[in-house]
Structures are given as structure tokens and as C-alpha cells.
Amino acid sequence: MTRFWQFHGGIKLNGNKNLSSEQPIAKANLPQFLILPLLQHIGVPAEPVVKVGDKVLKGQIIAHCQANDCHLKMSVPLHASSSGTVVAIEPHSVPHPSGLKANCIVIETDGRDEWVECNSITDYTTISPMTLRQHIAMAGIVGLGGAGFPAHMKLKSAGIDTLIINGAECEPYITCDDRLMREYPDDIVTGAQIFRHILGGTQHCIIAVEDNKPAAYSALLQSAQGRVSVVKVPTLYPTGGEKQLIHVLTGQEIGKAQLPADFGIVVHNIETTRAVYRAVKAGRPLISRVVTVTGNGIEQPQNLEVLLGTPIQVIIDQCGRKPDIEQLIMGGPMMGFTLPHDQLPIIKTTNCLIISSTPTLATQQTAMPCIRCGACAQVCPVNLLPQQLYWYTKAKDFKMAKNYHLFDCIECGCCAYVCPSYLPLVDYYRYAKAEIRANEQERQKANLARNRHEFRTFRLAREKAEKLARHQSAAAASQPDKKIIIEAALERVKAKKTHPDSEEKPILEESLL
Amino acid sequence: MNLPTHAPHIHSPTHIGQIMNNVMLALIPATVLGFWLYGWPAINLWLVCVLAALATEALSLHLRGLTVRPTLLDGSAMLTAWLLALSLPPWAPWWIAVIGTIFAILVGKQVFGGLGQNVFNPAMIARVVLLISFPVEMTTWITPITLGSEQAPHFLEGLAITFGSSGTTFDAVTSASLLGHVKVELNRGVDLQAALTGYFIPHDAVWGWHSGSLGETSAVLLFLGGLVLIVKRIITWHIPVAMLIGVLLPAGLMHALNPSHYLGLVPHLLHGGLMLGAFFIATDPVTSPNTAIGQWIFGLGCGLLTYIIRTWGNYPEGVAFAVLIMNATTPVIDHYLRPRIYGRNHKGEALLP
Numbered sequence: 001m002t003r004f005w006q007f008h009g010g011i012k013l014n015g016n017k018n019l020s021s022e023q024p025i026a027k028a029n030l031p032q033f034l035i036l037p038l039l040q041h042i043g044v045p046a047e048p049v050v051k052v053g054d055k056v057l058k059g060q061i062i063a064h065c066q067a068n069d070c071h072l073k074m075s076v077p078l079h080a081s082s083s084g085t086v087v088a089i090e091p092h093s094v095p096h097p098s099g100l101k102a103n104c105i106v107i108e109t110d111g112r113d114e115w116v117e118c119n120s121i122t123d124y125t126t127i128s129p130m131t132l133r134q135h136i137a138m139a140g141i142v143g144l145g146g147a148g149f150p151a152h153m154k155l156k157s158a159g160i161d162t163l164i165i166n167g168a169e170c171e172p173y174i175t176c177d178d179r180l181m182r183e184y185p186d187d188i189v190t191g192a193q194i195f196r197h198i199l200g201g202t203q204h205c206i207i208a209v210e211d212n213k214p215a216a217y218s219a220l221l222q223s224a225q226g227r228v229s230v231v232k233v234p235t236l237y238p239t240g241g242e243k244q245l246i247h248v249l250t251g252q253e254i255g256k257a258q259l260p261a262d263f264g265i266v267v268h269n270i271e272t273t274r275a276v277y278r279a280v281k282a283g284r285p286l287i288s289r290v291v292t293v294t295g296n297g298i299e300q301p302q303n304l305e306v307l308l309g310t311p312i313q314v315i316i317d318q319c320g321r322k323p324d325i326e327q328l329i330m331g332g333p334m335m336g337f338t339l340p341h342d343q344l345p346i347i348k349t350t351n352c353l354i355i356s357s358t359p360t361l362a363t364q365q366t367a368m369p370c371i372r373c374g375a376c377a378q379v380c381p382v383n384l385l386p387q388q389l390y391w392y393t394k395a396k397d398f399k400m401a402k403n404y405h406l407f408d409c410i411e412c413g414c415c416a417y418v419c420p421s422y423l424p425l426v427d428y429y430r431y432a433k434a435e436i437r438a439n440e441q442e443r444q445k446a447n448l449a450r451n452r453h454e455f456r457t458f459r460l461a462r463e464k465a466e467k468l469a470r471h472q473s474a475a476a477a478s479q480p481d482k483k484i485i486i487e488a489a490l491e492r493v494k495a496k497k498t499h500p501d502s503e504e505k506p507i508l509e510e511s512l513l
Numbered sequence: 514m515n516l517p518t519h520a521p522h523i524h525s526p527t528h529i530g531q532i533m534n535n536v537m538l539a540l541i542p543a544t545v546l547g548f549w550l551y552g553w554p555a556i557n558l559w560l561v562c563v564l565a566a567l568a569t570e571a572l573s574l575h576l577r578g579l580t581v582r583p584t585l586l587d588g589s590a591m592l593t594a595w596l597l598a599l600s601l602p603p604w605a606p607w608w609i610a611v612i613g614t615i616f617a618i619l620v621g622k623q624v625f626g627g628l629g630q631n632v633f634n635p636a637m638i639a640r641v642v643l644l645i646s647f648p649v650e651m652t653t654w655i656t657p658i659t660l661g662s663e664q665a666p667h668f669l670e671g672l673a674i675t676f677g678s679s680g681t682t683f684d685a686v687t688s689a690s691l692l693g694h695v696k697v698e699l700n701r702g703v704d705l706q707a708a709l710t711g712y713f714i715p716h717d718a719v720w721g722w723h724s725g726s727l728g729e730t731s732a733v734l735l736f737l738g739g740l741v742l743i744v745k746r747i748i749t750w751h752i753p754v755a756m757l758i759g760v761l762l763p764a765g766l767m768h769a770l771n772p773s774h775y776l777g778l779v780p781h782l783l784h785g786g787l788m789l790g791a792f793f794i795a796t797d798p799v800t801s802p803n804t805a806i807g808q809w810i811f812g813l814g815c816g817l818l819t820y821i822i823r824t825w826g827n828y829p830e831g832v833a834f835a836v837l838i839m840n841a842t843t844p845v846i847d848h849y850l851r852p853r854i855y856g857r858n859h860k861g862e863a864l865l866p
Contacts, residue, residue, distance in 0.1 A: 007855065013523070172523065243855070255856045255864035262866045333522040354522075366583060368529050369629040373798040375527075382855040385803060388847070405854050405861065413521035420527045421629075424519045 005251040007244050009379040010236040011414050013172050013334075015212060020294045021175040023302035025183060028291075029318050034081050034107040034309030035345035037094045038063050041148035043074030048089050048105055056080040057116040059285050061138075062105050076140045076150050081287040081307035084109040095312075095330050095344045097337040104345070107309070120283030129155075129198040132280065136198075139279035140286045140348075145240070145269035146331060148349040151276065154266050155198045163202040164249060164267045165192050167209040167216065168233060168240035171332025174352040176290040177270040179303045181209065181216035184274055185223035191277035192228050195268060202266075208245060210235040237334065238412040242267045244381055256408055271351075291315070291346060297325040297355035306346045312353060313342040322357055329354040334413040368421040376415035376425065382408050386415035386425055393432040398439065401432045409433075529628075533588030535747050539738035540595060540728070540793065546721055547728040550657035551603035553671020555727050559598040561607050561675070565614040566594030573623040589628050593617050596636040596793060599728025600786060600833070601643075602653055607675050609650050613639040633840045634800050637833040644833070654690050654724035688724045691784045692829040695776060705773050709780075718783040725784065732783045739792025748796040751808035752815075756791040757782070759816015767824070775824065787819065790832035800840040807846040814839045 039045035046063035056062055058080060065075035084107045091101040121127055121135065137152040145166065165188065169177040181188060188207070196205050205228040209217045212235040220230045233239055233248050243254050246265055254260050260267060268276075271290060278284045287308055294301035299320025306315060312328070328339040332352055376386035385404060392401040409429050416425040548556050570590035574581045594614050601609060621635030622628070644651045658665045666674055689697065691713055698708035717723055721731025729735075742748045760781055767775035781787065786794075795801060795815045802811050815835045822831025853859050 008852075011525075247855075253856045253864055255866075257863060258856075258866065264866075327518070327522075329522055333520075335520050336522065337520060338518055338522075365524070365528060368583065368587060369627060371529060371532075371589075371629045371799050372803065373532065374803040377803055377852070383852045384854060385851060387803065404851075405857070408854055408856070411520075416519075417521050417523065418525050418527065420529045420532055422524065422528060426521070427519045 004233060004248050006234075007247045007381050008383040009381045009414060010238065010244075011379050011417060012235070013237050013417075015235075016172045016294075017175050017178065017212070019173065020292050020301040020303055021178055023179075023300075025176075025179050025290055025303045025305055028304040028306040028310060028315060030082060030109055030111065030113060030307065031310045031314045032109060033087070033311070034084070034109060034307060035092055035311065036062070036078055036081065036105045036107065036309040037092070037345065037347055038078060038103045038105065040078070040308070040348040041076065041142035041150055043076075043150055045103065046075060046078045048103075050086050050089075050105065052086050052089060054086045055084075056086060056107060057083045057114050059116040059118065059287055061285075062086070062107075074150055074153060076137055076142060076152075077285075078105070079140055079285040079287050080107055081309050082107070082109045083112050083114040093340075093344055095339055095347060095350065099340055118283030121280050124194055124280050125197060129200065132194070132198050136276055136279055138285070139275070141272060141275045141279060142286075142348050143269055144271040144275060144289055144348060144351065146335070146349055146351055151268065151272055154261065154268065155195065158200065159264055160199045160261060160266050161203040161264045162250060162266070163192065163196055163199060163205045164245060164265065165195075165205075165207040165228075165270060165273050166240060166242070166245055166267050167207055167213070167220070167270045168245055169213070169270075170210060170235070170237045170240035171334050171336075171352070172237075173294050173354055174292050174332050175294075176292045176303050176351055178213045178216050180270055180274055180290055181213070182219050185216075185219040187274045187277040188220065188270060189223045189228055190281070191273035191275075192268075194276055194280050195266070195273065196228075199266060205229065206231055206249060208233050208249060210239060237414065238381055238410070241381065241410060241412060243410070256405075286348065289346070289348060289350070291350055292352040293319050293355070294352065295329075295355040295357075297322050297327075297357040306350075308348060309345045311342070312339070312344050312346065315346065315353065316342055316355055319355075321355075324357045325355055326358060327354075327356040329356065334417065335411065365422040367423050370419075370421055370423060373420060375418045375420060379414040379418050381412060381414065382410060384409060389432070390423060390425055390428050393428045396435075398432055398436050402436060406432055406436070529589070530587045532747055533592050535745055536592055536742065536793065537588065537595060539741045540599070542738060543721075543728045543731050543734040543789075544595070544599065546731050546734055547599065547603060549660050550721065550730070551655065551727060552658065552660045552665045553668050554666065554674040555603040557607070557671055557675035558601060558603065558605055558610050558727065559595070561610040562594040562598040562601075562614050563591055565611045566590045566618055569615050569618040570623075573619060574627075577623070577627070579627075584628060587628070590618055590622075593622065593635045596789075597639050599789060600636065600640050600726050602651060602655075603727040604653065604655050604674055605650055606677075609643060609647060612646075613643045616642050629799055631799060632843070633837050634794055634797050637794060637836050637840075640833045641837060644828070652689075652693060653687055654693075656688050656724050657722055690725050690829065691718075691723065691780060692823060695780075696829040699774065705776065713780055715779055715783070718780070723784070726786065729786045729789045732788045735788035735792060739788070742792065742796075748792070748798075749805070749808065751805050752796045752801060752812040753791040755809045755812025756795055756816040756819075757787070759813040759818075760787060760820045761816075763817065763820045763824075781820070781823070785823070785830045786832035790815070790819070790836060794832070795836050795839070800843055802843050802846040802850070804847070804850050804852055807843075807850045810846055810850070811839050811843065814842065 046065050048063045050056060050062045060080045061077045062080050063078040065073055065077055086105060087108045088106040092104040094102045133152045133155050141151040143149040143151060167177055167181055192205055196202050207220055207228055207230045209232055211232040217232050224230050238244050239248055246252055246260055252263055254263055275286050288305050290303050291306045292303050293315055329336045330339055330350055330353060370387055370390060372387055380386055388404050389401050389406055411426050413426050419425060567590055571581050571585050574584055597613055597617055617635040617639035621638040622631045625631040694712055695708050719733050723730055739753055743750050761778050764781045765778050768777045802808050818835035818838055819831045822828060822834055856864050
């Protein structure tokens with residue numbers, strides 16, 4: 001594989017990766033409390049299976065995805081990251097752009113860090129793909145690159161011929177995958193082979209690394225020994241985007257509303273691969289992850305292996321908190337979001353924390369009018385027309401925004417990065433998307449209400465008609481009786497005529513009328 | 514602590530002001546040459562344009578209830594004035610500059626809603642309005658008399674030329690521009706070769722040593738300025754190349770068919786506002802299409818219309834009209850020519866496995 005394709009646009013960014021890239025992965029301190037949200041991925045939250053006061057061991061399942069058919073669901077179980085006591089199951093602030101609270105299990109650690117019994121698999125090649133998928137699902141593994149798509153859901157498709165392990169790590173500052181590739185290349189190569197086994201032995205298995213990480217590339221190359229191909233791809237943001245990386249490596253574009261699997265391609269992240277390796281070889285569920293802790297708000301930027309649920313505050317303290325922290329970003333500087341405070345837990349999708357003592361450049365400039373310079377369209381990796389989307393969103397013409405394929409936007413932020421007017425373009429698109437979704441819901445609600453109303457009108461009319469029909473049929477049924485009465489009366493009249501009785505006559509005539 | 518801000522949290526260092534400044538920097542060589550060729554009156558005219566533009570911009574921003582400072586300092590008003598000044602006859606009186614600039618900023622830009630909202634290029638609107646309203650002042654060209662030479666007006670004389678009454682009696686040599694001269698001579702039935710004799714000297718034309726607008730005469734300097742903009746990625750090459758082709762292709766064809774009646778490639782390229790128009794006017798991002806193919810169509814249209822107006826129209830020069838007409842087509846071009854989106858075909862339908 002020597003040829004690369006190029007997606008449209010993209011930008012070259014100053015990586016700032018050397019802040020943390022030369023520090024070996026260290027272990028984060030054991031915190032006093034672990035806060036574990038029941039939902040840390042795309043899909044359905046897990047259901048608690050422990051009560052307040054329960055003692056739990058490290059790696060024990062504390063919340064389950066209902067029954068044992070996890071591998072069929074968009075959900076994974078949650079494990080205790082350390083041994084201790086469950087002290088609360090309650091809503092707690094979680095790291096999410098909405099800033100809303102979500103249900104969490106809070107564990108007070110006992111300091112012993114005592115493991116539950118682990119169920120390891122020595123020779124995975126003898127195990128059926130189905131069982132392995134179940135095993136991976138039960139280990140709580142989700143995509144650790146940031147999106148958090150349950151890993152087992154990307155391991156069930158038949159007809160996959162290309163497996164890609166995504167080591168592009170294109171966002172600035174983030175170095176956790178770089179360090180993992182350098183320090184645990186064997187784990188990653190074996191993990192890739194496990195994936196390959198589960199997918200029925202894909203024809204291609206590629207580990208792709210951006211060429212700004214030469215050390216990671218050579219480490220992987222040495223470990224791979226030709227078992228999987230390791231390739232260097234050009235450094236260009238957002239090469240690490242799933243669809244962008246597929247395009248670079250295969251030239252294949254994935255249609256909107258299609259999955260890479262539909263095109264015979266599956267992509268997994270570096271750290272996910274390593275988590276799968278650990279789940280299979282050591283039987284260890286996902287209870288920790290490597291987080292890049294960086295920025296100028298701490299003394300020592302580094303990569304830490306952090307127990308899930310560890311409060312961010314503990315991490316910042318360990319890295320040497322500076323007094324003048326202005327901003328806290330979770331994720332990379334291009335697509336991450338700001339956190340309101342540091343009393344939030346590290347979750348499965350936290351790949352990076354940027355602790356900044358200066359406000360970001362983007363906030364220092366006031367937004368100016370769009371001059372239609374088209375710089376945004378030149379860098380858009382999806383080849384959209386960001387300026388048109390902006391104008392339509394600004395004019396609240398959401399129909400036109402949709403017409404210009406607003407929903408194809410991957411929110412990579414390239415357009416806003418280059419915009420000479422400093423317009424927060426991605427925010428405009430998120431707003432438009434939310435408005436369109438809300439309108440859609442409104443419309444569905446209105447449709448439902450209208451249908452209900454129409455049905456009610458119809459039902460009332462039907463009931464009225466039925467009532468009328470009933471009355472008529474009742475009337476019709478009583479008709480023969482009348483005839484009998486009349487005939488009987490006539491009989492009586494006749495009888496009277498034959499036996500005249502002057503007093504009764506007028507009354508009889510009246511009744512006949 | 515912890516300001517909630519939007520992603521992306523980093524930004525490239527470019528901003529609008531920088532773009533405008535770069536365009537103005539690229540204009541400096543041609544402008545300075547214009548000052549040198551036409552002396553103090555040209556400098557005065559340029560200054561009047563810039564000051565009038567800033568004053569009009571500030572006033573309109575104030576009337577619209579906006580904060581004046583950031584928009585005034587973004588350089589857009591100054592650039593508009595600068596481009597207008599370059600397209601005026603260098604010894605035009607001050608009121609031409611003031612009326613033109615006010616029209617450009619007020620009617621050309623602010624009435625539409627300010628920066629980024631205008632449909633037409635403001636400087637070209639002003640130039641056309643001036644040309645139609647004041648044909649005499651707008652077609653009075655002078656032969657270059659370099660700044661500091663004996664015949665050139667000194668500072669005070671320069672002030673008198675720009676700000677004096679219309680009947681200033683400075684002893685300057687007025688002459689028609691080449692395109693104007695050719696048009697008049699051809700209309701009189703004079704042969705093209707005879708008309709060009711002594712009028713068209715390619716070497717002088719290349720460097721701008723001929724009568725014409727303040728900053729339009731030096732094809733070489735404008736071309737170099739444009740090249741800088743392309744290298745710095747402030748404009749793309751599509752519109753300039755397409756516009757030049759749009760003029761040169763029909764010019765070459767017609768000249769080959771009838772050399773005694775149709776001007777050749779070189780005079781078309783070196784005279785009039787073609788270079789300024791192709792690199793600095795038609796490339797205005799606000800009023801030109803966004804996609805490469807759209808820019809090709811736009812540029813070709815600008816070029817063709819320029820040639821048609823120059824050759825068969827009533828005016829000797831057609832760049833301003835051509836650009837304005839093509840400006841009007843920009844929304845249509847942008848509507849119909851959209852790039853193919855990732856994962857979709859040209860019709861916008863999603864690709865299937």
C-alpha cells in the first residue's frame with residue numbers, strides 16, 4: 001500500500017504535541033472517590049446492579065446492560081475502577097457540553113485496589129468470533145477515540161475485507177495514542193489480530209499513523225513483523241476522522257447514512273485496540289484509560305493512565321496546578337468542549353484535558369461580517385459550502401441550510417479555524433441542526449395531534465351515525481307492533497260497529513288519528 | 514475561571530484587516546508609480562478619496578448604530594477608496610473623488626447592509642456613475658510629467674489643480690488614452706495602423722509610461738502585485754487567468770481576421786483597466802463566485818464583456834461595466850454550481866455501497 005488518496009481541504013496545524021509526547025505514560029493517583037456515570041458512550045445507559053453500602057472489587061460489574069445479551073445492544077456494562085464501597089447512586093455533574101447532570105455510581109475507594117477474579121483467554125484463535133464479541137462487550141469497551149461507539153457493534157458485520165486501526169491522532173496537543181503506540185506496540189498489533197479474527201480474517205489490516213509520529217511508526221513496524229501493514233499517512237487535520245482516514249487509505253467515500261461496514265471497512269482506535277487486547281489476554285475490563293493532560297495551566301504536561309471516574313481536580317493537582325487557570329477543555333482544541341469546573345470525572349471518552357492559563361485566541365477577536373472569501377470552502381473536508389450554510393442559518397432559512405447538506409457537516413472546525421472574520425461557524429451549524437431537529441419534533445407532534453383530532457371527529461361522527469342507525473332500527477322493529485295494535489283497534493271498531501256503544505266512539509277515533 | 518467558549522478553541526492568525534492590508538500592499542508599487550508619473554495632483558486625489566471614504570464609512574456606521582472602530586479599521590473602506598482612486602484620471606478635481614467615494618461607500622456598500630452584503634463592487638459602481646455623470650472630467654487624461662521634473666506642477670500648483678476651479682490654467686499636455694484614441698480614429702474611418710503610429714509604444718506601455726488612469730497604466734507592476742496576492746493565497750488564480758483569456762482569446766481571433774481594424778493582444782493587455790480589473794477588482798471575494806468553476810465562468814464573462822464593450826460599445830473601456838454585469842450573475846452562478854460533496858454524487862444523492 002503505497003498510494004494515498006486525498007480528501008478535499010483539511011488544514012495543517014501547529015501540533016503542540018511535544019508538550020507531552022516525550023513523557024512516558026505514568027499512573028494517576030488513586031482518588032478517594034470515583035464517580036462513574038452510567039452512560040459514557042453512544043447508546044443506552046447501563047442499569048445499576050449494586051446498592052448503596054455494597055462492597056465492590058476492582059473490575060466488578062456495577063451496572064449492567066439488562067440481561068446477558070449485551071453484544072446485541074448499543075450498551076455495555078460498567079465496572080468498578082477500584083475496590084471500595086458504593087456510597088451513592090445519584091445525579092452528578094458529568095463532562096458533557098450540555099452541562100447537565102446524569103446518574104452516576106459513586107464509590108469510596110478503600111486503597112487496597114483489589115481485583116475481582118479475571119476471566120482471561122489464552123488462545124483466542126480457538127474461540128468463536130461470537131464468544132469473543134460477547135467477551136469484549138462484557139468488558140465494557142467502547143471507542144476510545146472520542147465518539148464512544150460500543151466496540152462490539154463494529155465487530156459483527158460479515159463481509160468486512162479491510163480493518164483499519166486509526167493511529168492518526170490528528171488533533172493538536174493530544175499524544176495518548178502516540179505514547180501507547182511507542183510503549184505498547186505488541187499489544188496493539190495483537191489487538192488488531194484479535195479484531196481480524198473476530199471479523200473472519202479480513203484481507204487487509206492496516207495500522208495508519210500520521211507522519212509526525214515517526215517513533216510510533218517505527219515501534220509498530222518492528223512489532224508488526226509483516227503480520228499487519230503499518231503505514232505513514234501525511235499529517236493533515238482531520239485525517240483522524242473515520243471517513244477521512246478511510247478515504248486517504250482506500251479512496252472510498254462513505255455515503256451519508258451509510259456505515260463503513262456497508263462498504264466492507266471497519267475502523268478502530270489505537271486505545272480501543274489495546275483495551276481489547278487487555279480484555280482478551282488478561283481478562284481485564286475497561287476500568288482505566290490514558291489521558292493527555294496538557295496546556296500551560298499545569299507545571300508538567302504528561303500522559304496519565306487514569307482510573308475511570310477519577311475527578312479531574314485530582315489529575316490537575318497531580319500535574320502541578322498553576323494558580324491562574326482560565327480555561328479547561330476536554331478533548332482536542334479543534335473539537336473539544338469547555339468544562340465549567342474540575343469536579344467532573346474522567347470518562348471512557350476523555351482522551352485529553354487542556355488546562356489553559358490564557359484565554360484562547362478565538363475568544364480574543366470579535367466576530368466581523370462574512371466577506372465571502374471562501375477560505376472555509378477551501379478547507380472543508382466534506383466539500384460543503386460553509387459560507388452558504390452560515391448565511392442561511394443567520395437568516396434562519398433552515399430549509400435551504402438542509403438543502404446545502406448541513407447534516408453532512410462533521411463539525412471538525414476547519415472552517416471556523418481559518419475564518420478571517422472569526423465567525424463561530426460550527427456553533428451556527430450546531431444551532432441550525434438543533435433547530436431543524438426541534439422543528440421536526442414539533443411537526444411530528446403537530447401531526448400526531450392533528451391525526452388524533454381527525455380521528456376524534458371521525459369517531460364522534462361514526463358514533464352519531466351508529467346511534468341514529470340504532471334508533472331507526474329500533475323504530476323499524478316496533479313498526480309491526482303498531483300494525484297489530486291498529487288491526488286490533490280496527491277489529492274492535494268493527495266489533496263495536498256490530499255492537500254499537502255510543503260513549504266510546506270519539507275516543508277511539510282520536511286514538512286512530 | 515473556565516470561560517465557556519466554542520470549538521475550535523484555536524484559530525489561524527489571519528483576520529479581515531490583514532487580508533485588506535495585503536491587498537493594499539500589493540497595490541503600492543502601481544500607486545507609487547502613478548504618483549511619480551502624474552505628480553502632486555495624483556497624490557492629492559488619492560488622499561481625498563481615502564479621507565472621504567473613512568468619513569463616509571464612519572458616518573454610516575454611526576447612523577446604523579454600530580460600533581464604528583472595528584469596522585472602520587478593518588481596511589475595507591480604505592481599499593475601496595484606493596481602488597477608485599487608481600481608476601480615476603490623475604488630475605481629476607477633488608469633487609469627482611468625493612462624489613465617487615461617497616457613492617461607493619454609501620450606495621455601493623452600506624445601503625446593502627455593509628461589508629460582505631453588497632452585490633456590486635463599490636469602486637466600480639462609483640466609477641461608472643462618475644463616467645456617466647461627468648464624462649468630460651472622467652476622460653481628461655494627461656501625458657506623464659514626472660514628479661520633480663521642471664514641467665511638473667509643484668506642491669501648491671498641485672493643490673490648485675485638484676482643489677481649484679475647473680478652469681485651472683496649468684500648462685499640461687492632455688491627450689486621449691490609447692483605447693479612446695483608437696475608438697475615435699476608427700469611428701473617423703482612419704486605419705488602425707495609422708491611428709496607432711506614434712501612439713502605441715509597447716516598451717512604454719509595459720511600464721505604464723502613457724496617459725491613463727492614476728494607477729492602471731503599469732501592467733507589469735499590477736501583474737506583480739496580483740502575483741503576490743495569489744502566492745499569499747489571498748486570491749486564487751482562476752478569476753485573473755479566466756478574465757485575461759476572456760479578453761485575449763477574442764482579441765487574438767479578431768485581430769487575426771482583420772488586423773487593420775481590430776487591436777492586437779498587446780494593446781488590449783497593457784492598456785485600460787484590464788490588469789487592475791483582473792487581479793484586484795474582479796477578485797473581490799464579496800461579489801465574485803466561490804467555486805473554482807464558478808470563478809472560471811465569472812472571469813471569462815468579465816473578459817468577454819470587456820472585449821465586446823471595448824470593441825463594439827460606445828465607451829472605449831469596458832472593465833467596470835463588465836465586472837458589474839458579472840457581479841449580478843454571481844448569486845446565480847453560486848446557486849447552480851456547487852461542489853460535489855464527500856459521499857455524494859454531483860446531484861447530491863448519497864453514494865451507496
